Amino acid sequence: MNTQLLIQLLVNGLVVGTLYGVVAMSFVLIYKATQVVNFAQGELLLVGAWVCWALMVKYQVPFYAAMPITMIFMFVFGILIQMVFLRPMIGEPIISVIMVTIALSTVLQAAMKWIFGVNPQPFPPIFTSQSVSLLGLQIQTVYVMSLIVSLAMMAAMAWFFQKSKHGLAMRATAFDQQVAQSLGISVKNVFAMSWAISATVSAVAGVVVAVVNGVSSGLSVYGIKVFPAVILGGLDSIAGAVLGGIIIGLLENFAQFVDGQYLHWGNLYEVAPFYVLIIILMIKPYGLFGTKDIERV
Amino acid sequence: MANSMIPAGDFRTSYAADTTIFPTVTSRNFAIAGVLLTCAAPFLFNEYWLSLLIQIGIYGIAALGLNVLVGFTGQISIGHAAFFLFGAFSSAYLSTKIGIPAFFAIPLAGLVTAVVGLVFGLPAARLKGLYLAIATLAAQYILLDFFARAEWFSGGSVPAMAEPFSIFGYALQGDRQFFYVVLAYVVVCFLLVTNMMRSRDGRALVAVRDHYLSAEIMGINLTKYRTLSFGIAAFFAGIGGALYAHYQLVVSYEGFGIERSILFLAMVIIGGLGSVMGTLMGTAFVVLLPEAMEWITAILAGGPIDHALGLKTNITFLREIAIGTIIIVFLVFEPDGLAHRWHQIKAYWKLYPFSH
Numbered sequence: 001m002n003t004q005l006l007i008q009l010l011v012n013g014l015v016v017g018t019l020y021g022v023v024a025m026s027f028v029l030i031y032k033a034t035q036v037v038n039f040a041q042g043e044l045l046l047v048g049a050w051v052c053w054a055l056m057v058k059y060q061v062p063f064y065a066a067m068p069i070t071m072i073f074m075f076v077f078g079i080l081i082q083m084v085f086l087r088p089m090i091g092e093p094i095i096s097v098i099m100v101t102i103a104l105s106t107v108l109q110a111a112m113k114w115i116f117g118v119n120p121q122p123f124p125p126i127f128t129s130q131s132v133s134l135l136g137l138q139i140q141t142v143y144v145m146s147l148i149v150s151l152a153m154m155a156a157m158a159w160f161f162q163k164s165k166h167g168l169a170m171r172a173t174a175f176d177q178q179v180a181q182s183l184g185i186s187v188k189n190v191f192a193m194s195w196a197i198s199a200t201v202s203a204v205a206g207v208v209v210a211v212v213n214g215v216s217s218g219l220s221v222y223g224i225k226v227f228p229a230v231i232l233g234g235l236d237s238i239a240g241a242v243l244g245g246i247i248i249g250l251l252e253n254f255a256q257f258v259d260g261q262y263l264h265w266g267n268l269y270e271v272a273p274f275y276v277l278i279i280i281l282m283i284k285p286y287g288l289f290g291t292k293d294i295e296r297v
Numbered sequence: 298m299a300n301s302m303i304p305a306g307d308f309r310t311s312y313a314a315d316t317t318i319f320p321t322v323t324s325r326n327f328a329i330a331g332v333l334l335t336c337a338a339p340f341l342f343n344e345y346w347l348s349l350l351i352q353i354g355i356y357g358i359a360a361l362g363l364n365v366l367v368g369f370t371g372q373i374s375i376g377h378a379a380f381f382l383f384g385a386f387s388s389a390y391l392s393t394k395i396g397i398p399a400f401f402a403i404p405l406a407g408l409v410t411a412v413v414g415l416v417f418g419l420p421a422a423r424l425k426g427l428y429l430a431i432a433t434l435a436a437q438y439i440l441l442d443f444f445a446r447a448e449w450f451s452g453g454s455v456p457a458m459a460e461p462f463s464i465f466g467y468a469l470q471g472d473r474q475f476f477y478v479v480l481a482y483v484v485v486c487f488l489l490v491t492n493m494m495r496s497r498d499g500r501a502l503v504a505v506r507d508h509y510l511s512a513e514i515m516g517i518n519l520t521k522y523r524t525l526s527f528g529i530a531a532f533f534a535g536i537g538g539a540l541y542a543h544y545q546l547v548v549s550y551e552g553f554g555i556e557r558s559i560l561f562l563a564m565v566i567i568g569g570l571g572s573v574m575g576t577l578m579g580t581a582f583v584v585l586l587p588e589a590m591e592w593i594t595a596i597l598a599g600g601p602i603d604h605a606l607g608l609k610t611n612i613t614f615l616r617e618i619a620i621g622t623i624i625i626v627f628l629v630f631e632p633d634g635l636a637h638r639w640h641q642i643k644a645y646w647k648l649y650p651f652s653h
Contacts, residue, residue, distance in 0.1 A: 095371070102559055271438055
């Protein structure tokens with residue numbers, strides 16, 4: 001038993017898991033507010049990361065300026081997607097809505113390859129020191145940054161929903177659209193707002209991943225990995241999404257450890273979350289914290 | 298005359314008239330003439346166009362299965378490419394490792410794939426809508442991982458070989474001869490599905506789609522029909538995949554990721570959900586779209602648009618963008634697909650000049 005490796009991988013899993021949690025959180029945000037299952041969540045990460053990369057590398061904008069510009073861009077981008085593609089689909093069967101987001105992910109994915117090329121690009125270094133020592137473990141600075149940013153985003157989200165007026169409007173809409181409307185909440189604005197916030201949060205997560213691993217189309221994998229996380233946590237629970245993300249991140253790395261040390265199957269790292277997904281769907285489809293209102297058929 | 302046209306209203310007076318495959322004598326004659334005309338294709342087209350026709354046939358059969366699942370039963374699957382590939386690998390395995398002639402291996406591969414489809418369809422018995430979409434997404438990844446891992450079955454990273462198709466000891470050579478095999482399968486499969494849709498089982502599937510609670514009250518076993526439609530979808534995917542294996546003679550799991558599954562969904566949506574002939578139209582559309590794009594690129598080559606967009610080097614991405622855009626456009630503006638458009642054109646000419 002290689003304890004050092006195990007701890008290293010678990011730390012890794014925690015870092016990746018919180019990122020999954022952040023992406024899952026923004027996925028659930030869209031689902032809760034607008035009842036749209038967004039298969040293009042990963043592409044939002046991708047677009048955000050590429051925009052930030054282009055600003056820093058092509059236009060030589062410093063990071064502290066590039067990040068806010070990216071966030072503003074993604075905010076507008078999210079509103080635009082909702083208005084152009086999703087608004088006409090309101091009231092359509094769920095299959096059509098799912099297909100639109102799938103098609104959207106294809107378009108965005110290909111457009112990014114078209115504009116920025118297929119080769120992965122390294123992100124310009126942001127920190128001067130490569131790694132810090134923590135409790136005898138060498139942890140890369142970017143990992144610490146990633147963890148801090150993720151937690152900050154979760155805290156900001158919690159504040160937004162608990163304290164702010166817009167967050168309250170969003171919760172009301174998620175609870176009952178008609179009642180919300182009769183109380184003077186513009187459901188249209190709430191829909192646009194939820195996409196905008198989701199896109200912005202995803203973009204921040206995308207930039208964080210890009211800083212760690214570089215920018216490439218592989219970033220959109222996060223959009224797929226979000227499904228095991230949200231199903232585990234429960235589709236309509238934000239806290240569940242965060243917890244689900246962390247569990248999936250830890251599980252992935254634990255699977256890699258077991259695989260590398262004992263089983264030697266290879267690739268278990270990538271499929272393990274999907275086995276978990278199938279098992280949860282079979283035994284507890286509403287997840288850990290989801291509302292138990294799924295129609296059993 | 299009386300039999301060759303449908304009157305303006307829908308006057309079906311007998312049960313037999315309601316369940317006939319071809320509504321009029323003319324439509325039956327047109328279908329037969331169409332098949333006969335397609336028989337002449339190997340003499341009319343060159344190798345390249347013939348290979349496109351074969352592709353339309355092969356993918357059309359697989360898309361037909363998906364249409365039974367999505368269009369008729371109202372379930373969704375984002376893992377159809379994995380089933381297609383499973384059929385290809387199992388036919389290759391049956392024909393080379395076990396030595397069953399390709400003639401029998403193709404339907405057998407369809408059956409084996411149907412069994413796998415039933416297994417993955419079991420969640421469908423309990424889940425619906427987006428949960429099912431996510432479950433099939435997982436199936437896609439799990440199956441693809443299985444192909445990469447199971448060297449005894451799929452050869453792992455080495456592509457699997459398939460025996461060429463032979464009938465009574467006579468091995469078919471080249472596209473021209475293989476074309477007739479595909480054509481035969483297309484005719485049989487499309488007739489099978491059309492026939493199934495007018496049987497009790499077919500109507501049950503549609504009832505499950507339209508209102509599952511009413512369907513259940515009318516005595517339709519939901520679990521059975523939901524799972525069954527998965528089996529049917531996988532069966533046709535397996536047949537298509539097996540034909541693909543004996544056409545290409547090598548099968549590799551490269552290029553059968555989620556993008557290919559989306560392409561299958563695109564075929565069904567563009568063609569028309571719940572339309573048998575529409576499936577073929579949609580498949581032709583999706584298969585010919587890259588060709589049309591190549592053609593446009595060749596025309597624009599050297600022009601200002603070419604310089605601005607870099608068409609030649611980026612054709613693959615442009616193709617993906619086009620596919621995605623077309624899916625969205627169809628979903629927003631023409632949710633019933635090409636089949637619906639086709640009916641409107643026909644109705645326009647039939648009722649001309651008194652369209653209302």
